[in-house]
Amino acid sequence: MRIHILGLGPIGCLVAYHLRRTLPARHPITIIHKTQRMAVMARQAGNIITMETSGVTITANDFDQETAEPHDEMLPVRNSKSTSTNPAFAPKSNVTTPIESLIVCVKAHKTLTAIRDLLPRISKDSTIVLVQNGMGVYEHLIQNLFRNQEQRPHFVLASVNHGAWLKEYLHVVHAGAGDLTFGIVPDYHGRQFEASLPDLNLDDITPNTHNDPSANHYLSLRNTIAALSSLSVLNTSWKSMYDTHMTMRRKVVVNAVINPLTALLNCRNGDVLAHKSGQNICRNVCQEASNAFQAQWKSELKDASNAGHDVGDAHFPEALSADSLVLECKRVAELTRFNYSSMLVDVRRARDTEIPFLNGYLLGLGRKHNIYMPANNLLLNMMDLRSRIPLLP
16 A cells, blocks of 8 residues: 655654654655655655654655645656656656545645645545644535545544654654554444444454455555554554544643744743743633533533433543643643744744634634633634734844
């Protein structure tokens, strides 16, 4: 199976590097450069990805490459340092081969456009893995690109909390070990990917035999989950969709606190909760998020009961309580205290930020369930204002 990596920031490089170092060479990996210039830079450097940990650098090579930017120039498809007259080069306009597995690591607000450009190559048999900060990206794609359920590709939602940053293009520094968890979005056709819970089994996707008449439809999904699961060095784990959503909800709240505050105050992660005023803002954001999550949980519980399911004596998850969310924010702020958030980096570079998929997502959830969320609304508006006013020299 061929895997495409879209988005070569810190996490995209980290995933691509470890996939290439882990998977046999018979599974090609294509990295998709954002621009022609980046593709040329990669070719001139030998088309490698460098991973640095504690000052030690190791490289991975033998990547195929494409570029997302339309052009007429010749770019290398296989790793090569030869000229554009070499058969190893092909014009990007001829790249029409179907995409089996696409791991998306671009920023949340850039995902729709990035995937739209690849739509002619994506089918219902493809698998798309979404690896981003924030929530609501999947729903955004469904509403705008994949309305037809029967033609919709398989989706995997992932959450990463490894610390990483780029020293230069395709040179990633792995600054802090974490984990990578992922879950499969439920199947429109009713296949039970979690039938073996509490364990999860690849054979529940499709058996590794010839007994499944729909095997071709589910093969890329099985192979993608197997590939991700093989990355033990990244502490990967395939979890139920319930557990995956729980992880993503807690992470979106952490990012909704730390990212906008660091971007607005031009400070490191550890600074925002080192003072009482920052802790008060954190408490308010977490309380509002918890209220919205609880309203959502009650609504889903009511729907399940109305559908005839036995909900029993259900209790709202403690992990989504305001106290638990505040503790998680403090833990992450301390763990990453010397880091600069990706949102601060975006602001410094005058780029759009992921705020619509962080505080914006929480506000949307609050509106849906009539929850008043002034702290999140203020941070969203402050970030909007920050993006419209140039930074002073």
